[in-house]
Amino acid sequence: MDVGTALAGVQVVKGAFLLLTALALTSYKWPVDKPLSDSATCDYIVIGAGTAGSIVANRLSEDPRFTVCVIEAGGDPPLETEIPSLFAYLPKTYMDWNFTSEDDGYTAQYRQQTYLDLPQGKALGGSSSIHHFYHIRGDPKDYDDWATATGDDSWSWQNLIPYFIKSERLEDPYILNSQSSTYHGTNGYMGITRESRDLPLKYLEAFKEMGHKIIENVNAGDTLGFFLPMFTIFGGVRQSSAESFLSPIKNRENLFIMKNTLVTKIVIDENLQATGVECKTSDGTSITILAQKEIIVSAGAFNSPKLLMLSGIGPKEHLESFGISVVSDLPVGENSQDHMAVILVHQLEETNDTLTSDPSQFPVPTFVGFGAINKTQSYPDYVTLNLISRNSPAALMQLCSSVFSLHENICAQIYAAGEGREVLFSVLSLGRPLSRGQVRLQSTNPEDPPKIYTGFLSATLDLQNYVDSILDFVRVTESSYFTGVGAQTIYFDFPNCSSATNIRDYWECYVLHMMDTTFHYSATCPMGTVLDSSLKVVGVNKLRVVDASAMPNLTSGNINAAVVVLAEKAADIIKRSQSCE
Ligand SMILES: Cc1cc2nc3c(=O)[nH]c(=O)nc-3n(C[C@H](O)[C@H](O)[C@H](O)COP(=O)(O)OP(=O)(O)OC[C@H]3O[C@@H](n4cnc5c(N)ncnc54)[C@H](O)[C@@H]3O)c2cc1C
The missing domain is CATH 3.50.50.60 (FAD/NAD(P)-binding domain)
Incomplete structure (x- = not known):
């Protein structure tokens, strides 16, 4: 295909x-x-x-x-x-x-079109x-920084917890019987459930072997580690x-x-x-x-x-x-922010099984990771959303070309990687990027879209932080599970990256080719x-x-x-x- x-x-x-x-x-x-x-x-x-x-x-x-x-x-x-x-x-x-982003001479330069699609409901x-559907509150530091920026402590994580509780109706016997149940509501308007499939568990173990924690409940304030996410899905309905x-x-x-x-x-x-x-x-x-x-x-x-x-x-x-x-x-x-995504792909074991899709669930088994580059730090530098596909190249193609809009040569390589194989499709972002974009008027006609400059990677340190985060993430290929099944990181064949002389240069070049939005405009x-x-x-x-x-x-x-x-x-x-x- x-x-x-x-x-x-x-x-x-x-x-x-x-x-x-x-x-x-x-x-x-x-x-x-x-x-x-x-x-x-x-x-x-x-x-x-x-x-x-x-x-x-x-x-x-x-x-x-x-x-x-x-x-x-x-x-x-x-x-x-x-x-x-x-x-x-x-x-x-x-x-x-x-909406689409403006061509700023940097964002999306290695795609068929030099802009990003920016869907908004x-x-x-x-x-x-x-x-x-991912329901992830974020790190306490994020909200404590809101309190600092406003000079108003009522915006701190601790003071916002009652509002998180008020909105939610969590259905998850495991979490509700755990110590962290006090962080959750069961009577709110918004139904919440959690990933219940087993397939992600072997990945959580693999990341644990690499020194990451497995987190029971990321929405209770302890975020550094890998975990099964909660979803805004209830009774099979969005x-x-x-x-x-x-x-x-x-x-x-x-x-x-x-x-x-x-x-x-x-x-x-x-x-x-x-x-x-x-x-x-x-x-x-x-x-x-x-x-x-x-x-x-x-x-x-x-x-x-x-x-x-x-x-x-x-x-x-x-x-x-x-x-x-x-x-x-x-x-x-002037302070526009978003999580720029970088797509990473790992090819794992051979399989002829295809996962049967249940329309009432998140489309594929998934897990999430929050990682820190500096291992002494208590809050995350990067976040990865990970989707597991088994012998489903068409589903991977849809992710690559419809959810994201990567270059068709890349999607073709991802399709090939997914034939008869389990594939891990990962979306890696910096949790708190330094880059800032801009929203500007195009005209005084209210029906015209605004001009949107993503500003992705405009802070040069972000590119280095992406590379460090990727290097930390792909260490998982050294885990027993990954080595046992002969897992491969897919190093795409980008003509523009052929002059990269070392792995950091390659990943820098990779980031520029595999960037997209995670739709978190803010x-x-x-x-x-x-x-x-x-x-x-x-x-x-x-x-x-x-x-x-x-x-x-x-x-x-x-x-x-x-x-x-x-x-x-x-x-x-x-x-x-x-x-x-
Ligand atoms: C494709 C996609 C996937 C995402 N995935 C996730 C996810 O998995 N987990 C997660 O936590 N977040 C996710 N997000 C982000 C999250 O959904 C948004 O951050 C959040 O919904 C933004 O809420 P909002 O109230 O700011 O704006 P919106 O929910 O976008 O609401 C703005 C509303 O205002 C209306 N409107 C705009 N202008 C006018 C006007 N002039 N007159 C009248 N009405 C107007 C719009 O039609 C819209 O209904 C995703 C977003 C997208 C687009």
Whole structure:
């Protein structure tokens, strides 16, 4: 099979899903569309019903005295978003904003196109309706650094634990009977389960032999080691924020969700107070909705800074270059962070068995590792998500070319490696990269995408840290299991790397060829500079940002759990400020 055939197969399945979507099989689950008329007034307006927006809308509408209006650019998530094994079919569809990175002369230079696809969800649930289910809170240091950046200790790991607990409904007898059960909730809205297949266990032992710990519960604060991850899957169904936080409250009378409606501008009056939003409805009509109390921007790490900038909040020079009057001169869009992925592939034992896929589970057995380069350190430098394939070259091809978009020559080599073999497909990222990107306006047209500069490897130390992390990770080939089955690291044949004279040079070159995103866009409107520690936009009243853009820094590992905890705490802050009025 070649990449073209693999992608054509994916397109056929996507086409079939599109036909199914017309039947609206799952529409009964979601809140009905409640279109608002021009000049309608709500107490709270929430822009975007993604991971964060759905949570904020749920918590604020718990108080029946207040009306909460949610304006979401996308529609209902279709059936295929619910089924865990189908995640590879969700990007590059109408549920995706289909953003791409700018060609910065460095990112993705060795791909067919010199940009990266940056999928982001456009539906109720936002990116949690298309994400990959890993539920990993990150390291305590990540949150303690939030507390330092904001000068507010309530953002520390210890002080956020009650919010993690509040959101969760964990179903895992082993963890719930262990000492770390106190870190988990069993009554929250968001169902959580854990990898239960045995296949990853031999890998955990192999990494243990190399000096890594096997961690029982990475979400309890001790992160350095390898472990079976938790997932936002429950009862075989995706636990998007829409499924978890909106579906159960779809009949609340004070909750108004307007779907397929794009917010184009935040209206800010002469007293620097946010008073409403301009939007374009599904039939193209422009209307204004007014907010009595507050506006909460939860449009995600690319669209939130774009919307602020279109509304006059952002770097003065940049806004003025588009003729936008400056309301508050802030470094919006300047601290963009993401986990750059490097794909590593190991070929293991021969096998004719193919794993039977259970649609209700994460598609393949998986394990995760947090490693440190400096072995005396107590927090991780790198994170690896590891997927196991057995005699399934087509599944590997889908990962390579559809989930990620690597060069077709590389995908062809991965396909060949997977025929009749077990393969370990690993996604390695620095937990806390130093590189920073930027989000900028392309134009003043709200329908144009923003310009996104990933900034990957712009901090030169990151490249060295990737190489050190890879060298630490691939030591596993010396373990008994790997040597026993004659495992091989796949050293791809990159023409540009032929001049590498030593292994470090080769891995440097490798990183440049095998880079992609892990979809953890964040920190573009961070607390500490753009926002204060209660997520209020500096210099503007009645306006907060609550989503991945509000993080001062990335958390190690996948970030959905961090966005959830941020939104839970934000809702509490807003409710408390209400009761003080
Ligand atoms: C492909 C993919 C895989 C991922 N895998 C994982 C994983 O396995 N584990 C993990 O922890 N994290 C994962 N993530 C990351 C995680 O899902 C996101 O970080 C998280 O969902 C971001 O939440 P958010 O609230 O900031 O934004 P989003 O959830 O993206 O929500 C933003 C919402 O705002 C809406 N919106 C935007 N602009 C406007 C506008 N102008 N008007 C109206 N509505 C608007 C959008 O349509 C969207 O619904 C993944 C992400 C992607 C894309």
